[in-house]
Amino acid sequence: MTTVQVKLAPRSYAIQIGTDLLDKSCQLLSELDLHGKILIISNKKVWHLYGRQLRDNLAKHYSVFTCLIGDGERYKSYGELQKILRFLIKNKFERLDTIAALGGGIVGDLAGFAAAIFLRGINFVQIPTTLLAQVDSSVGGKTAINDPLGKNLIGAFYQPKLVIADTRTLRTLSARELRCGLGEIVKYGLIAEPKILAALAQKPSINAELIAQCCRRKAKIVSADERENGLRAILNFGHTIGHALETVSRYRISHGEAIALGALGALHISISRGYLPVQTLAQTQKLYLKLGLPTHTGQRLNHDQIYQIMQSDKKVADSRLRMVLLRAIGKPVLCPVEYDEVVKALAII
Numbered sequence: 088m089t090t091v092q093v094k095l096a097p098r099s100y101a102i103q104i105g106t107d108l109l110d111k112s113c114q115l116l117s118e119l120d121l122h123g124k125i126l127i128i129s130n131k132k133v134w135h136l137y138g139r140q141l142r143d144n145l146a147k148h149y150s151v152f153t154c155l156i157g158d159g160e161r162y163k164s165y166g167e168l169q170k171i172l173r174f175l176i177k178n179k180f181e182r183l184d185t186i187a188a189l190g191g192g193i194v195g196d197l198a199g200f201a202a203a204i205f206l207r208g209i210n211f212v213q214i215p216t217t218l219l220a221q222v223d224s225s226v227g228g229k230t231a232i233n234d235p236l237g238k239n240l241i242g243a244f245y246q247p248k249l250v251i252a253d254t255r256t257l258r259t260l261s262a263r264e265l266r267c268g269l270g271e272i273v274k275y276g277l278i279a280e281p282k283i284l285a286a287l288a289q290k291p292s293i294n295a296e297l298i299a300q301c302c303r304r305k306a307k308i309v310s311a312d313e314r315e316n317g318l319r320a321i322l323n324f325g326h327t328i329g330h331a332l333e334t335v336s337r338y339r340i341s342h343g344e345a346i347a348l349g350a351l352g353a354l355h356i357s358i359s360r361g362y363l364p365v366q367t368l369a370q371t372q373k374l375y376l377k378l379g380l381p382t383h384t385g386q387r388l389n390h391d392q393i394y395q396i397m398q399s400d401k402k403v404a405d406s407r408l409r410m411v412l413l414r415a416i417g418k419p420v421l422c423p424v425e426y427d428e429v430v431k432a433l434a435i436i
């Protein structure tokens with residue numbers, strides 16, 4: 088088992104990465120001195136695969152409850168949030184009780200936001216079961232639900248007490264879901280870890296060390312800038328366009344795919360400004376083709392509609408749209424961008 092620490096003083100926590108950790112969950116939680124009730128929040132698919140195993144392990148020491156949410160981005164919603172909060176109230180959960188998110192990033196974001204606001208905050212544990220969740224969404228404390236007007240517009244920064252990333256759960260992931268995780272992993276490569284890009288180009292293999300490498304990078308950034316006052320924005324590379332693509336496609340384009348496409352758009356703007364060599368875009372597109380990531384949305388895009396949606400991005404400041412661009416591979420920078428730059432970037436995806 089590999090341990091990565093997120094250093095946030097009294098709110099510091101560990102990311103435990105390894106195989107067969109679900110059966111060690113009770114032991115790992117006991118080190119946190121959590122007691123009382125635990126609510127496992129998951130969805131039917133994940134519950135069927137891993138829920139009973141986790142519940143039976145936790146039942147050794149805890150009173151375990153379960154609440155299942157719908158499967159898909161449209162369930163990262165006010166309605167599912169209310170369902171969870173009502174469950175907690177009806178079952179008399181208290182401040183020292185715990186929510187455990189068993190699933191991908193959608194379960195983690197929604198459950199984390201419920202933990203952040205119920206009784207003004209109860210204990211929260213992330214148990215990520217997708218590659219994307221293990222390398223990204225379970226770490227850093229960004230919790231959220233979507234509004235019909237845009238992605239992640241409602242939420243809170245709320246850190247988990249522990250992350251348990253059991254790599255065995257990745258074995259049941261579909262090829263598309265594995266590719267979605269690679270979308271965020273390539274992001275880490277472009278903003279900070281060029282060696283990841285070289286490794287994936289040579290031999291695209293997913294293993295605990297690669298997951299740990301991504302978690303170490305995110306932990307370092309979050310420890311330095313938890314509430315995204317500056318540095319942490321680099322983790323949003325590809326997301327200004329990416330989130331708008333998810334919204335305009337009504338989530339037909341998944342998050343990992345949208346981020347990969349958004350990254351191509353950000354590379355195009357970086358190249359057009361003379362920050363990056365022209366060949367960077369073709370090199371990245373070639374890597375995408377090797378990894379099975381999309382290089383195009385596969386649909387006609389309403390550029391003005393996308394630009395309009397981008398105006399609700401959380402990096403907008405003084406009404407100026409801002410994107411993370413690259414001055415070089417591994418050298419991200421947050422910049423205001425202009426309409427014509429965005430439209431030209433959208434034209435290549």
Ligand SMILES: NC(=O)c1ccc[n+]([C@@H]2O[C@H](COP(=O)([O-])OP(=O)(O)OC[C@H]3O[C@@H](n4cnc5c(N)ncnc54)[C@H](O)[C@@H]3O)[C@@H](O)[C@H]2O)c1
Pocket residue numbers: 130132133136158159160163190191192193194196216217218219220223224225226227228229230239256257258259260261264267268342343
């Ligand atoms: N909070 C953050 O920092 C952060 C970071 C990145 C992404 N996100 C959010 O995460 C979401 C995307 O997360 P995701 O890519 O994990 O998608 P997801 O949560 O929708 O999971 C993908 C699919 O895989 C299924 N699944 C989950 N685990 C499985 C397993 N072990 N075996 C088989 N199937 C499994 C799920 O039921 C779902 O159908 C988006 O909403 C995005 O905004 C948040």
Ligand SMILES: O=C(O)C(=O)C[C@@H](O)[C@H](O)[C@H](O)COP(=O)(O)O
Pocket residue numbers: 223226227229231238239271315319320322323326401
């Ligand atoms: O943790 C961060 O910071 C990130 O930006 C990670 C992203 O991969 C993730 O999709 C995040 O939820 C997007 O942040 P948002 O502030 O644009 O909602």
Ligand SMILES: [Zn+2]
Pocket residue numbers: 223271326342346
């Ligand atoms: Zn993301």
